Amino acid sequence: MPPFATNICALVCLCSLVQVSDQLSVDFYSKSCPKLEQLVFSVASQRFKEAPVSGPSTIRLFFHDCFVDGCDASILISGRGTEREAFDNRNLAVEAFETVNRAKAVVEANCPGVVSCADILAIAARDFVHLAGGPNYPVMKGRRDGTISLASRVRNNMPRPNSTVDELLRLFSSKGLNKSDLVALSGAHTIGFVHCDQFVNRLYDFHHTKQPDPSMEPRLLKALRMTCPPAGGNTDVVAPCDVMTPFTFDHMYYGNLEAKMGILATDQALFLDPRTKELVQMLGKDKVRFFQAFSQGMEKMGVIGIKVGKLGEIRKNCSRHN
Ligand code: HEM
Helix, strand or coil: CCHHHHHHHHHHHHHHHHHHHHCCECCCCCCCCCCHHHHHHHHHHHHHHHCCCHHHHHHHHHHHHHHCCCCCCHHHCCCCCCHHHCHHHCCCCHHHHHHHHHHHHHHHHHCCCCCCHHHHHHHHHHHHHHHCCCCCCCCCECCEECCCCCHHHCHHHCCCCCCCHHHHHHHHHHCCCCHHHHHHHHHHHHCCEEEHHHCHHHHHCHHHCCCCCCCCCHHHHHHHHHHCCCCCCCCCCEEECCCCCCCCCCCHHHHHHHCCCCCCHHHHHHHHCHHHHHHHHHHHHCHHHHHHHHHHHHHHHCCCCCECCCCCECCCCCCCCC
């Protein structure tokens, strides 16, 4: 491609990016629903007490929504063949869906027909980050809800627990997220839980070697083997994503990776790969920097594929199209 064509393309792409995310703003609902943030926070903080699993699961729900055809609440639609039904979404906790539905009900009672489910999910995810001890970053709003939700779109748009760093970098880059965003956003694994089937191969038969993953700390390996048998175990059993401080949103996740105590192969790989190792070390040393990088990553992730203006709809019920 001749140089001028590259430049024109860069300019056009940049303009369309600026235009779409320009239509979002922190005070989008300042006239139509001035108490929106308080309303969502009241539900999130109640859920955080009643059903603590709502916190990590809602943060994860936001990620799964954004990566598959944009942050448009398409993940919330229930019914056969929807995103929610896809194999890679099988472990998304019902508590997360329940949290968004409850917040929507409260918001609808105060400002009917105005606020999208996509924005409520983005705000709730931020609230849970903050409630768990993480940063309280501003959330841009003005997204509209998508009218399409297809299970078939999930597989190629989500990372897997055994993805390589190459695959992660490629996938994140296809969403407009760079290497630093990958490392910072993976820091969400500072809270929450992982089912045994997502990492059991590391304990007994890593890469079909019949040996455990040599990059796992031996005491952690022993403890996880007691929790997760090679076969026939209870499929509901989980291990904490951050074995040191599983309930606190802090930068311990990165320290764990340096100590060979990452749970998912993809987590540990961020420390093993020379392209991401330094970033892990940097965020492991500096909580303030992690909070800044995470907030920025969430803002960037939060504008992936958004629908604004006349696109999409404002759903009345988050689980159903209007
Ligand atoms: C980098 C690629 C990623 C991979 C391969 C990955 C994979 C996973 C897996 C396999 C689980 C455990 C699910 C289960 O067994 O229930 C999990 C949990 C979780 N993930 Fe990720 N994830 C990634 C990135 C992210 C990002 C970017 C976020 C949010 C910004 C995130 C937030 C979470 C949270 C909070 C949990 C805990 C969920 C809970 O306790 O219910 N993850 N992730």
